[in-house]
Amino acid sequence: MTPSLAGPASAPVRERETDTTERVLPDAPWDVIVWDDPVNLMSYVVFVLRRVFGFSEPVARKLMLEVHTKGRSLVASEPREQAERYVSELHGYGLQATMERSS
Amino acid sequence: MRWTLDEVEAELLRTLIASLAEVLAGADPRDVAVQRLFPRTVTGDDDADAELRGLIHEDLAGVKRAGLDALAALLDGGSRRGAGLRVELSPDDTLLVLGVLNDVRLAIGARIGIEQLDRDDVDPDSSLGHRLAVMDHLGLWQEMLLAIVDPPAVRIHDLDLPDDLGPTEHGPDT
Numbered sequence: 435m436t437p438s439l440a441g442p443a444s445a446p447v448r449e450r451e452t453d454t455t456e457r458v459l460p461d462a463p464w465d466v467i468v469w470d471d472p473v474n475l476m477s478y479v480v481f482v483l484r485r486v487f488g489f490s491e492p493v494a495r496k497l498m499l500e501v502h503t504k505g506r507s508l509v510a511s512e513p514r515e516q517a518e519r520y521v522s523e524l525h526g527y528g529l530q531a532t533m534e535r536s537s
Numbered sequence: 538m539r540w541t542l543d544e545v546e547a548e549l550l551r552t553l554i555a556s557l558a559e560v561l562a563g564a565d566p567r568d569v570a571v572q573r574l575f576p577r578t579v580t581g582d583d584d585a586d587a588e589l590r591g592l593i594h595e596d597l598a599g600v601k602r603a604g605l606d607a608l609a610a611l612l613d614g615g616s617r618r619g620a621g622l623r624v625e626l627s628p629d630d631t632l633l634v635l636g637v638l639n640d641v642r643l644a645i646g647a648r649i650g651i652e653q654l655d656r657d658d659v660d661p662d663s664s665l666g667h668r669l670a671v672m673d674h675l676g677l678w679q680e681m682l683l684a685i686v687d688p689p690a691v692r693i694h695d696l697d698l699p700d701d702l703g704p705t706e707h708g709p710d711t
Contacts, residue, residue, distance in 0.1 A: 467580075472654075473646040475676055477683050478639060481690035491689035521578050522593045526600060528639045534580045 462535060464517035466510040469530040470501050482527045483509065486520065511536055538631060538685055540624045547612060547622045549671065553641045554605050554612075560644055561602055573647035574601065574640060604637045628686070635682045638675045645672050 468479070476498055483494040487510065500507035509531075510520055517533040524531035542550065560570050575594060579586035611634070615624040626634060649668050659666050684691045 472651045473643050473672070474639065475679055475683075477691040478635075478679060481683055481687045484687060484690060491692070494690070495692075518578075518589055518592075521589070522597070525576065525578070525593065525597055527636065528574070528643050530576050532577055532580045535582075 461513055463511045464514050464533045465508050465536050466512065466517050466520045466524075466531060466533050467506050468497070468501050468509050468524065469532070470505045471530050474529060476502065479529065482524065482529055486523050486527070538626045538682075540626055540634075541618065541621055542612075542615075542624070543621045546674075547615075551609065551612060553645075553671075553675075554609050554637070557637075557641055557644055558602065558605050561598055561605070564598070569647040569650075570644035573643050601640055604633050604640070607633055608637045631682050631686050635679055635686065638679050638682075642672050642675050642679075 468483075479498045479501065480491065480494045483489050483497055484491065487494075489497070497507045497509055510517065512520065514533075521531050521533050557570075560568060560574075563571070565571055575590065575597060577586055578589040578593070607630075611624050611626070611630060612622065615622040617623075645668055649665055654665075656669065659669060661667075661670065680691060
């Protein structure tokens, strides 16, 4: 990786080892949650959501405000590996993001 | 874009870069800054969390270290302008600096326990007050960079204006 590409533009993604077993239904979706944080700027969160998910500005802002006011926001619901990629990418930008099985 | 820093700002940034590099090199799991930069990945399943953290940790740390090195190199490559420093940022550099500034702010915030902090109780002349001021200053730089890389994202103004200067319903945090 070249230094000029390091940083938030290049969140790490590593292939999962093949010995992983899917514990529940293989295709059951996982929810990706972004949590409130007292440091990340509101504009920065909008920027990250736009960049990672390709959201329009009103959608990204609505989700950001949900994080701000409710403490968390569901930003994606995806198969496990895609959810993992999103969490990893969001951590690359410094957002507090987790995934959990959809209920 | 062209980024101009005065001497104090450039020196401060170099110090912060070095501190964060030490935090990353130390990688002490008890360090709250480390905990914040490498947060939980999965809730409701500790095994899955440990597994995913293990998968992404090395790359995440590598990207953060590379970002610090790159910003240090950008500062070293800047041109002197009087008592200041002028740094030319490519679009990729701009994204990189934005991310490094965010990591530095996250680390400072974790170290000062910002989650539990009431800013109104902080003496601006205390060491804590100074660190908050540094965070705010880096935040202003972030806003400046965001206005270039994604103008729609800064339509909300994050600045916590005093009551007599504007609305305050939008705080500086998310």
